[in-house]
Amino acid sequence: MRRIKNHITKTIVAIIALALSMQATAQEREQAGFLHKLKGAATKTADFIDYVLNDSDTAYVARNLYNLTVMPQYSLGYEYYSLSSLTDGKQSVEIAPDCRNKLTLNVGWRWIIVGYGINLNGKKPQFDFNTSLYSARFGLDLFYRKNNAGYKIRELDGFHKEGAPLQNYNKEFDGISIRQMGIGLCYAFNKRFSYAAAYGQSTRQRRSAGSLILGAGYNRQQLTFDHEMLETPIAQQLKSALKFKEVEYNDISLNLGYTYNWVFAKNFLAGLSVTPAVSCKFETNRLMESEKRKADINFDLTARAALLYNNGRYYTGASFVSHTFNYKKEQLSMLDSFGILEVYVGYNFWRRKR
Numbered sequence: 001m002r003r004i005k006n007h008i009t010k011t012i013v014a015i016i017a018l019a020l021s022m023q024a025t026a027q028e029r030e031q032a033g034f035l036h037k038l039k040g041a042a043t044k045t046a047d048f049i050d051y052v053l054n055d056s057d058t059a060y061v062a063r064n065l066y067n068l069t070v071m072p073q074y075s076l077g078y079e080y081y082s083l084s085s086l087t088d089g090k091q092s093v094e095i096a097p098d099c100r101n102k103l104t105l106n107v108g109w110r111w112i113i114v115g116y117g118i119n120l121n122g123k124k125p126q127f128d129f130n131t132s133l134y135s136a137r138f139g140l141d142l143f144y145r146k147n148n149a150g151y152k153i154r155e156l157d158g159f160h161k162e163g164a165p166l167q168n169y170n171k172e173f174d175g176i177s178i179r180q181m182g183i184g185l186c187y188a189f190n191k192r193f194s195y196a197a198a199y200g201q202s203t204r205q206r207r208s209a210g211s212l213i214l215g216a217g218y219n220r221q222q223l224t225f226d227h228e229m230l231e232t233p234i235a236q237q238l239k240s241a242l243k244f245k246e247v248e249y250n251d252i253s254l255n256l257g258y259t260y261n262w263v264f265a266k267n268f269l270a271g272l273s274v275t276p277a278v279s280c281k282f283e284t285n286r287l288m289e290s291e292k293r294k295a296d297i298n299f300d301l302t303a304r305a306a307l308l309y310n311n312g313r314y315y316t317g318a319s320f321v322s323h324t325f326n327y328k329k330e331q332l333s334m335l336d337s338f339g340i341l342e343v344y345v346g347y348n349f350w351r352r353k354r
Contacts, residue, residue, distance in 0.1 A: 056136045060192035062204040064110065064348065065312060069201070071106040071346035073115070077130065079145075081176070082335040083225070085239035086328075091158030093242065095176055097150040100128070106344075111135050111202045130340055132321055134200030137191075141184040141217075141302070141321070145338070148177030153230075161233050175229030179222040180336075182251075182323075184302065186215030186275060188259060198261050198271030198306040201315050201346060205269050210260035213275060219251040219300075219325060221336065241331035249283030249327065253300055269317075271306040281327060298326045316345040 056063075077100040084092040098121065106115035111133070127146040132139065153173045159166040188195055190211030197205035224246050227238055257275030264270060277300040301324045308317020322339030 055191065056194055056203070057191045060205065060207045060209050061136055061194040061197060062206055062312070064202045064204075065351055066348035067109060067350040067352055069106075069108040069113070069346050069348045071108065071113070071115075071201070071344050073104045073106055073342055073344040075102040075104060075117070075343075076100070076341040077102070077128070077339070079338040080336070081178075081223070082333075083242055084333040084335075085158075085241040085331065086333055087241055087331050088239050089158060091237075091239045091242065092156070093153060094155040094157075095151050095173060096154050097147070097152065106346075108202075111196065111200065113200075130338070132199065134195040134202070136194040136196050136203050137188050139184075139186045139188075139195045139199070139213075139215075141182070141323070143323070143338075144181040146179045149174070151176050156234065158239075159234055159237050166234070171231075173229065175226035177224045180220065182217060182219035184215060184217035184253075184255075184323075186213045186255070186257075188213050193259065193261060195259070197310075198269060198273075198308070199304060199319050199321075201308070201310060201317075201344075204267075204310050204312060205261045205263055208261060208263045210258060213255075213257050213259050213273065215255045215257075215275060215277075217251075217253045217255065217277065217279075219253070219279075220249075221251065221325065221327075222246065222248045223334070223336075244332065247283070247327060247332075247334055249281040251279050251281045251300070251325065253277040253279035255300075255302065257302075259304070267311045268309050269306070271304070271319075273302075273304040275302045277301065279325075283327070296328065298328055300325050313348055314346070315348075318343045 078096070080094070080096045082092060082094045084090070101120035102117045103120060104115040104117035106113050108114070113133075126148065127144065130143040130145070132141050134140070151173050153169055153171055156166045156169045188211040190209060192207070192209035193211040194203045194205055196202040225242075225244060227235060227243050230238065255275045255277035257273065259273035259275075260271065262270045262272075279298050279300050280295060281298055282295045301322075303322045303324075304320065306317065306319040308315060308319070310317070318341065320339065320341045322337065324335070324337040327334040327336070
């Protein structure tokens with residue numbers, strides 16, 4: 001009797017264990033199926049976004065056949081300000097830091113690229129983020145810059161010392177600080193043209209093509225200028241229009257331009273893009289102790305150039321992007337320009353499934 005009870009007990013335990021095992025297996029299968037469906041949905045979504053962003057004429061533009069890329073890159077960044085008095089005779093001060101050198105290792109998935117960089121020169125800005133993202137038809141610029149160190153007065157116009165014009169002036173100046181942020185978006189109308197082929201390396205231009213481009217942008221600029229830190233001969237001659245404390249404005253712009261990709265040999269490409277912009281600046285300009293607020297219409301400019309080789313698997317080349325903003329009032333004019341030159345070499349891998 002006892003043996004029968006033990007046998008029955010073991011049988012029940014075995015059945016319960018089997019049931020739990022089957023339930024766990026079913027849950028694992030259900031979970032695995034859910035993860036598989038989620039992965040499939042994510043892949044289809046990424047493919048759809050990629051198709052929309054890179055919708056092109058395949059006779060002119062070849063799609064990227066790989067998912068991942070690795071790209072070491074050298075960058076050279078510049079920054080420049082020209083402050084000019086428009087009353088009581090011409091007078092201007094040109095200020096710029098030394099060019100900034102940077103080495104970056106980039107890793108990309110399709111049209112998204114991230115990287116980590118190391119500054120090569122001594123003085124570096126407090127914060128300097130400047131990047132561009134490209135698909136075949138769209139271009140996106142993002143930047144945020146904050147700095148108050150490393151600036152030099154490069155040129156002077158309208159200043160004299162002992163009766164002779166001040167020339168070859170190249171001295172450090174700690175009386176300026178800047179903070180600037182902005183975003184710009186542009187769209188190319190022609191399906192035969194690819195932004196990414198020239199500036200993003202995620203597609204290839206097979207045959208030469210150009211396109212009209214339309215875009216919009218937002219830029220916020222704040223520049224503080226302490227003219228009392230200028231050397232005595234310069235400070236004594238400074239026009240009243242240049243004795244301001246701060247220039248600050250919000251800039252909304254619309255731009256229309258043209259871009260062209262020239263395929264001058266197999267797998268070789270030269271690209272050029274020029275986009276003038278009409279901008280409305282809502283600004284605060286503090287001249288001496290007074291403060292004025294006024295909205296003005298000005299003209300800005302974004303320019304790009306590229307030269308590269310890309311055979312689909314390997315690529316190398318150089319690209320340049322420049323942004324120029326013009327601020328002008330009755331007494332004061334300020335020209336602000338910054339840009340970046342990039343030299344790179346890259347390798348694509350992990351071929352996509354067709």
